Amino acid sequence: MITQKINKSEIYLLSGPAEIKVNSGLVSVIGAEFNEGKRFNVPTGKRVPIEILLDGKLEINFGDTGRIEVLEKRTIPELWDELAEKIFKEKRRKILILGEVDTGKSFFTTYISNKLIKNKVTVGILDCDVGQSDVGPPGTLGLAICDKEFLFLSSQPADEIFFIGSLSPGLHLTSFITGIDKLTTYAVTKTDFLIIDTTGWVQGDGGRQVKQSKIDIIQPDLIILLQRNKELEHLVRTVHPDNIFRLPVSKKASNTSQGDRKALRELVSINYFKNSKSYSISLDKIKTERSYFKSGYELSLNNEKVEYAERLSAWEGILAFVTELLTPDELADLKKEHNVFNIRQFKTGTEKYLTVALLDKNRRALGLGNIEKFDFKDKAIILHSPISADNFKKVEIIQFGSNRTNFSGKEMGFISPGSL
Amino acid sequence: MSFSESDFPGLISLIEGTLKKYKNSDFAVALVNEIIRVYNRVPLYPGIAGMCAGTMAQTVTPDKIKAGDEVLVELEGSPSQFGTVKEISSDEITVGNSKISISETVSILKLNKNTLEEIWPTLIFPEEV
Structure with missing residues (x-):
């Protein structure tokens, strides 16, 4: 000491x-x-x-x-203080922060939040960085509602999460945009100011599309550009100049390697899942979202490789959970027998470690879980989740994603979107 | 202009370009199969599969080749040879059942099957499932 x-x-x-x-x-x-x-x-x-x-x-x-x-001197520019004052005085309630990766968006968000909280207001922080979450576990959008100063965004508990099920919005764009809309709508009713911290995905078709959609949905009162040169200007060409504030990236903002990013993400994940317990949920009681599974009608298929099957809507055909993939001849026989053009096969066991969201009857996410197995014999899903037994009793809906995470929070890859 | 909302069109273009670029159809098919194999390992990231595709065919000198490598050997005035290297010495390379004099080679392309490990090692996961 x-x-x-x-x-x-x-x-x-x-x-x-x-x-x-x-x-x-x-x-x-x-x-x-x-x-x-x-x-x-x-x-x-x-x-x-x-x-x-x-x-x-x-x-x-x-x-x-x-x-x-x-x-030798202050590292936080005076301009940040002037900006915090401007936001408060002009009541710029919804603030969207844009910047490439490693531009210090989370640090800046923390600073501005603390400056606002000093005025005895409530600040919502919507963390949209699903791959590098500070608020909520990886693969989710997290909303923290803060009325006390804090040092690190990652220490703020998520008041609400919205499950994306992927560490990148890339193939989950509709869920991503829907989640931003839902959490923004909720946050503005609960907070005086809302700061939206975004991913560093700002270029290319996807980056442009996502950022434009965010601006359209959020309709921010102020967009803050954290840029080194002019790398974000293409995103705000049609935004009124009064609603844009440009800040240079601090020289202190450090580059994080691919490996460090994964390690940091896994730390958050390990911390989130550390007290997970094993739960079983009846297939007869549970409803599902973002999956074909449990969206159709149970069907018996005459093939010993098939453990469970459902007839899906119209041309979607049949979803079959199989112990090993059906041969072309077996598929042809089953298609003919059931008069369908399509049989989707899902190899049982592949669901192990699949990360899901557990929702209550109002479709609010109570937390996440990692699947151990689908037990078709006992008609149950076995999963591991850190949510309490009391909260688990409220689970009525399982929302599927693409990420796999083991029971202690380590990343285990993915399943192909649309395969389940 | 409208935006492509996923990287799949880019991946299809890459496959199309690969099939057009290489006159040796066995090599072209091997490359496409490798693109598909990488994509199946990272089905959430077709863009990364595309990045890997760009480095799957590597021009190498004979001293960088070892037995077991899959190579396309371009020859002066003869059809190219694609196959697995069985043996290599300072003056001769055996690809499949063909013995080729190194002095007759115009270029050698090696099929790199470690692109994902090299470009994006954090997407390599334990195969526990």
């Missing part, structure tokens, strides 16, 4: 892991203020600037790689 004397106007950079107690004085950390007696933690891998607002002393307990260094 060290005691650090601090003087007004000094700036420090603190690298975690470290536990800090303010013995005396007043400090500001990413816009959140801490006075005498207050404590905060900086975890491993995180760095925060500490701005001294009043003289005093800090008590710091460092972990193995933790350290503190003096900075």
Whole structure:
């Protein structure tokens, strides 16, 4: 433990892991203020600037790689403060933040949120980065409603989640856009300001399409562009200039490698699923969404490889769960027998680790689960989920996605969209 | 202009381009099969399958070839040969059942089956299922 004397106007950079107690004085950390007696933690891998607002002393307990260094000047531009004031004074309620990957969108969101919360308002943060979620588990959109200052977005519990079932919106565009609409509509009734933190997907057909749709749906009162040059200008050509605010990307914004991204994502996932319990849910009681499974009528197929089958709507034909894939001859016989053109085959066992959302009767997501198996003999789905037994009793709908995650939160690949 | 809302049209174009580009149809089919194999490993990311496709045919020098590699050997004045390398020495390469003098080769293309591991290693998952 060290005691650090601090003087007004000094700036420090603190690298975690470290536990800090303010013995005396007043400090500001990413816009959140801490006075005498207050404590905060900086975890491993995180760095925060500490701005001294009043003289005093800090008590710091460092972990193995933790350290503190003096900075010559403030790293957060004055422009950010002016912007926070503008948002508050002009009541710009819906703020959309755009930027490529690694432009510091989450840090900026945290800072602006804290500055707004200081005015005793409620701030909603809608985290749309399904591949690098801070709010809610990976593969979901997360909404946090905040009325107290905070240091890290990832420490904010999700008040609502919307399941996408993929780490990229790419092949799940309709769910993605629907989720943004639903959570935005909900958030504006519960918060004074809503900040929408987005993915870094801003180029190419998909990136342009998604960002345009976001602007159309959210109708933001202000769009903040965090850009290095002019890489986002194509997205706002038709937006009124008064509704755009341009900020340069901080030189402190660091590049995160593919491997680090996965590791960070898995940390969130492991943390989310760490207290998972095994549950069984009756196939007769459960309803499904975003799947062919349980959307048709159970059917008996005369082939020993078929464990379970359903007749789907019209030309969709038959969905068959098979122990091994049917041969072309077997398929032809079954198609003829049941007068269909199409038989979808799903190999049983492939559902293992498939991540699903568990919804109540009002279609609100209670949490996520990872499937262990479809047990057609006992007509049940066995899955693992961190939600409480009481909440599990409320589950009436299972929403399917494409990601696989094992029971301790590790990524296990995907199933092909549309295969189930 | 309207946007393509998935990367599938790009993947189809790549397959079409592959079939047109290579006159040796066995090699072209092997490349297309490799594109499909990679896509099946990452069905959520047809764009990444497309990125991998771009590096599946690699021009190599004879010293970079070993037994078991699948190669397309372009020859001066003769039809190209595609197959698995059985043996290679400093002056001769055996592709399938054909012995080819290295001095007669114009170029050698190797079919790279590790593109996903090389380009996007975080999409390699344990095969526990």
